[in-house]
Amino acid sequence: MNFSFISGEAARASGELLVIPLFEGETGDKPPAPLAGASSALEGRLVAAATQEGFKGKADQTFVMHTMGKLEVERVVLLGLGSRNKYTPEVLRLASGRAAKTAQRLKARTLVFAVPETQDAVAALRAVVEGLELGAYRFERYKSSARDEKNAPKLTTVRLALPAGVEKTKEHDQAVSLAQRVAEATNWARDLVNEPPNVVNPERLAKAAQDMGRDGGLKVTVGGRKEIERLKMGLFLGVAQGSANEPKLIHVEYTPKNARHAKNPPVALVGKAITFDSGGLSLKPTDSMVDMKTDMAGSAAVLGAMSVIATLKPPFPVHAFIGACENMPSGTSYRPSDILTSRAGKTVEITNTDAEGRLVLGDILTWATEHKPAAIIDLATLTGACVIALGNYIVGAFGDHDATMSDVLEAARAAGEEMWRMPVTDLQKDSLRSEVADMKNAGERWGGAINAALFLKEFVGDTPWVHLDIAGPSVSPKERGYLGKGGTGVGVRTLVEYVRRRATQLEGSEATEAPAPKPSRGGRAKG
Template identity: 35%
Template sequence: MDFKIQTAELDALARITADALVVVFGGEVLAPGLDTVVARHAQAAIKLGDFALKAGQALTLMQTDGVKAPRLVLAASGKTSLTAARAALAAGLAQIKSRGAVSAAVAFVGFDAGLAESLAEQTALAGSEAVYVYRHTKPSAAPASKLAKLVLVVSKAAAKAAKAGLARGQAIAAGVELARECANRPGNHATPTYLGEVVQSLGKTHGLKVEVLDRKAVEKLGMGSFLAVAQGSDEPLRFIVARYEGAAKTVAPVVLVGKGITFDTGGISLKPGAEMDEMKFDMGGAASVIGTLRAVAELKPRLNLVMIVAACENMPSGRAIKPGDVVTSMSGQTIEILNTDAEGRLILCDALTYAERFKPAVVVDVATLTGACVIALGGVRSGMYASDDELAAALTAAGDAVLDPCWRMPLDDEYAEGLKSNFADVPNIAGRAGGSITAAKFLQRFAGKYRWGHLDIAGTAWKGGAVKGATGRPVGLLTHFVLSQAK
């Protein structure tokens, strides 16, 4: 989609040229200074009972007298928050996305001027989401919309901030779309090899340094834990490393690590058959860090970023690891595998050890790690763990800024008491209680040489049911976090 900024004051909205004019109202009163023609049509719709300045209300008026755009879309937020504005804009775009409009102009009225940059960012994100359609294995899928151009109308005073927000929003939207495309593809298409090829393509386009390691290279590195998960599958593993260098080599990089289980059967500890198809989404962490890499590469901030993806399948076979097996991780710690369906932490622990070689400023790993996190937080917030308060605050602020929120979870030492084994340094699971926390405590053992954060996105990486599909989260959170590290 093509995004543009157009400067115009609120009293000139009726003269805007577009196939549709979408006016998003903040609060429960019409903003002072609003174009009198638009205000007159809104007041008439309110008087007739067809529209109200309440959250979720949206109405399309056709060929309205005095309005140059043939479609006037009224959308109400009910509140003046960024969250309410995004929801109202989505409702407004839903009014036109399946119709014939090719271009739309969007104006926010009644919102604080300080939100201009964030509103512009959300305009790009909402517009991109409105027209996204997965079609890789469904070429017959009809396009969601003919909408191809979105123009954000802002005052001259807000233009500079809006341009910055729109540019960031476009980059994040491109990253979100890439993450969704990777995760939505079925496991026989989105293989570890495919993920390597995607990152290599990004490398060529954006001038990134990319390495894609095969089994032999991984064996040489001593990644016994990662190899153990991969050994049950005929699909070759890939260990993918990409480097964006936007600062001097002496500047310590931010490192993002993604779990890339391209299909998870649970291994010998086989999952129930119901909804197992959704385990193609178990590489949502990998998809999100790949999407973030794209967004950052397009924005070109002055920092260094390293992206690491450990990718393989978790399959049952005569070669697969068994409950009770003991493997040796890259760190030298031995791990007793009590449940082969707790495999994400087994590939991440070796990736976290590998990250040490970059002498990172901070490492954040991202994984669809535990069903326990879904029980704890549902599908609204990602679970967030951090080794220090400053990092936790930065991750929280990043998510809040882009409406991709997380929630800090505890890392008390007492939660690690269940991680004891008679046969190895550590087992890969503890008891059922606090499962997301004990999984994080397992990972923390391998991240002691740097500042470390962990995002459990099992509840936020995809949706099920009638709207089944990848969300692209937390690309927005990660991009904002990475950009914050450049300051």
């Protein structure tokens, strides 16, 4: 989409749709300027018709009215935001997604969006742009009907009207640019998740990483089975040995050009990349297997985030570590009762081959720690137990390093991705105790998400670490706001925001520590 700003009243702008977000109660006696202007031009019929249809500005409400030539736009779209007291930018992001879907349904190419008055105009602007880009997303590559309609009108032009009294600044332009990059990266991740498993296998995922890295100026290294064997990743090899498709080891590196910054400890991002999970010999039921092409959503989010991080140029390295493979049943599959040896030297008794993601992650996390990162964040569609606990829209966040956890949760809150901190407690550790090895890969059913996190914790040592279980939010079961049914790209926005905030903090501390300017020879400081 092409975004631009307009000056003057939104109701006087030209286009096909005029979108006006409204809080509850704003259709009353003192409506905001965009609604007042549009309603006046329509001789009061806009508010009257909306009221008659029950539109009150409640969350998820949408009202559309034709202007009959009385405005420069063909239709007015009113979006409900709910109570102003409960407003967050995510509310506006979801509403903007509904606007994009409405524009698609009406086959509109141009849209005027009246950004509502909020405490943070920049955050609101980012929410609007992200919501529109994310809401316009469709994955219809394999539908013949979609191919027939490839030349159908699509939303391509958005004109943004800032609230009254807000003057456009460079910061607003930067907010739009960042929002577009983040949304495009999220949609790119959604594509990877939504592709069928016969298309996105480990080799194709590795190629996607290489293409992304080449476009973003990142170093991408891809290894195969021999490299994985050389690194003695016995857990990873065990999971991969049942598939005809070869596993891939993917390492993506952003390194600052400033030599001093390049020496700063890196941030490590780890993504689970089981491109198809049948459960292995502990075979899943058919219904549970249908969506297992999405078991690589963590890696898709990590790669999508890296594409944006490359443009942010933070003053520290950022590395992505991914182990990609399939978990398949065959004569060469690993078995329940097998004992595998990890790169860290720990031995693991296999009690369930469908608890494979934590095995691959164990070796990849060990590999990541060897790069001496300041923090590790892993994203994984790890447990159904986390979906049972938190549902389809909330990420489970695990970790016992309070400062890193706080930073991740703050980044998620700012990005509009809902996360909830879960316990990592040794009270559950007995469930992973093995009689014949250092640990089991799966324990009892109860506390399953905690058990998985405890398993991963064994491989990070003392490195600050946060594990994000995205099993629920990685896929949306229905349309909701900017979400469609299918892959969501969850995690991209949080990872970008985390790195962005960390960069700001480091740059601020460096500025504080900078030495005072030396006085001139005359004894007076310059300036």
